[in-house]
Amino acid sequence: PQSSHTSDEDDIEELSDEKKTKYDELIKKYDDKWTKQNDDKASLFELYRVPPRANDDWFWMYAAIRCEEQARALAEKEGQAAEKVFVISNDLMRDHFWRMMVPQSFLRWRERHVCRVRITFPEEDVDKKEYSFEMPSVYSARIQRQGRYCHVPITRPVDDQQPETETKWLAVVNKAAGSE
DSSP states (O other): OOOSOOOHHHHHHTSOHHHHHHHHHHHHHHHHHHHHHTGGGGGGSOOOOOOTTSOHHHHHHHHHHHHHHHHHHHHHHHTSOOOOOOEEOOOOOHHHHHHOSSHHHHHHHHHHHEEEEEEEOOTTOTTOOEEEEEOOOSSOSSOEEETTEEEEEOOOOSSTTOTTSOOOEEEEEOGGGOOO
């Protein structure tokens, strides 16, 4: 399928050299401001700066998968269960779906590892921001089967813009399979 949406890289390629320089300066300004505001928090996480005009999505996807691999290796070494790695992003990643060789695997990964963030501004104090995180569901909204029982999702979000839609399930029992 052909998309009418152009990527950020395509948009930047069309910029003149003068505008590219201004774009880079703007990115550096906000990057420096963010670093200055968060120096005291640097021990909480590692910050990797993506090169200018590079598609940052590929970097954070690789980092998430690599962190997951490292967590599994460490857990296996210590004989424990691995910690789950989450990506905090509101990016719906639709453009990546089309580029994947195994898109179903990517969709499952996205469903299990992407945590959405909501930023709200209370009416009583518009200068204050409140953050809330929507963790991935414990269960995938896909047919679940165990023995002679199946659970089928019958409601799903209308689109990815409304992930908070509650999933309702239909329980199905295969009586021909005998009792358990």
